[in-house]
Each structure stands twice: as structure tokens, then as C-alpha cells.
Amino acid sequence: MYEIVCKLKLLKSEFRRLKKRTGNLTDNVQKAKTFLDKAQSLFTTYKEDIFLNLVKCCRRVYAAAVKLEITRGELLTTQHDVTQEFISYFQNLLGGSTTHRLLDLGFLRPALKHTITTAEASLLVAPVTQSEVREAFFDIDVESAPGSDGFTSAFYRAAWPIVGQSMFEAVDEFFRTGKLLKRSIQLF
Secondary structure, eight states, rough: OOOHHHHHHHHHHHHHHHHHOOOOOHHHHHHHHHHHHHHHHHHHHHOOOOHHHHHHHHHHHHHHHHHHHHHOOOOEEEEEEHHHHHHHHHHHHHHTTOOOOOOOOOOGGGGGOOOOOHHHHHHHHHHOHHHHHHHHTTTTOSOOOOOOOOOOOHHHTTTTHHHHHHHEEEEEHHHHHHHOOGGGGOOO
């Protein structure tokens, strides 16, 4: 876990620097396309797995940039439009106006006769697998962050060929030891 935190911390300053220079969605699409072209050229030349993984990551970044340009590429000029976009974005991110009703399921108790078997119980404490960790990361909404490090699920999806093994090892370590890093080591 410490290794991952250190690596992400190093990336954070680079992402902040890039964020200051970015903003034009069309330029971002063009940059992503350029990176993809270079990655494909490297793979064509060297035919190594590392370059194939780089091509896959660049494809994801390019697709995300295109999608972002299409969905958020509209220039908002009035205060009202900007306010509405802001509200809409956070309503979608936080679940909108969905109301939650409490349901009293007490009436179901008499019908619940199933208790878990020894085999089912053993599954609850079985070691976590790489596919389970990947699935958990990929089930998170792309604009949400799985932790307080500020990296969104989209980042982890795009970089999975590079960070996936480290993320699995960190999650596995937590399940084996029950220990997390202290707050003082977090990225913020």
C-alpha cells in the first residue's frame, strides 16, 4: 500500500501541472490521438507487451477524451447556463433527486429459514482474487474516486494494465493483515 501511495503522490504533481495547461477539449482529443499514434508506432516497431499495454491505455484515454468533448464540449456563456450545468453535474454525480424510503422488512423474518452452510461461510473468508479486485474498481462510476487520493475510477481503468497488479497486492495485503496506512500518508 505504501508503494502505491508513493507512486500516486509522484503522479499527483505531474497531473496538477498538466491540469493547468489543459482546458481545451479539442486540444485534449488531439493530444490523446498523438499519444495513441506514438504508442502504436512503438508497438509496431518493438512488438513487446509493455507497448501493447501502452496502446491499450492510450486507446482508453483517447476514447474518454472524445466522449468528454462530445458530452461537455458545449461552450456555456451565460451565468444561468453555467449554474444549471454545475447543478446537473453534481446531481448526476451524487444521485440526483432520488428519494430513499425506509422499508420495514420485519414481516419477512418468519419466512427466512435459510442459514448459510459451511461451504458458503468459507467463501466469505476466502482470499480475494485479482479478478474480484479488478471488477470492484471497474464497477465504480468513472467520475467517482474510490478513495481520498483524488484519482477517479477512470484513471484506474485506463491505467489498469500498469497499476492493476499493485492495486491487487495492496487490497490483498489489507485482507490478509487487516491494516491500512495511517491518514498522515494520504496524498492530500
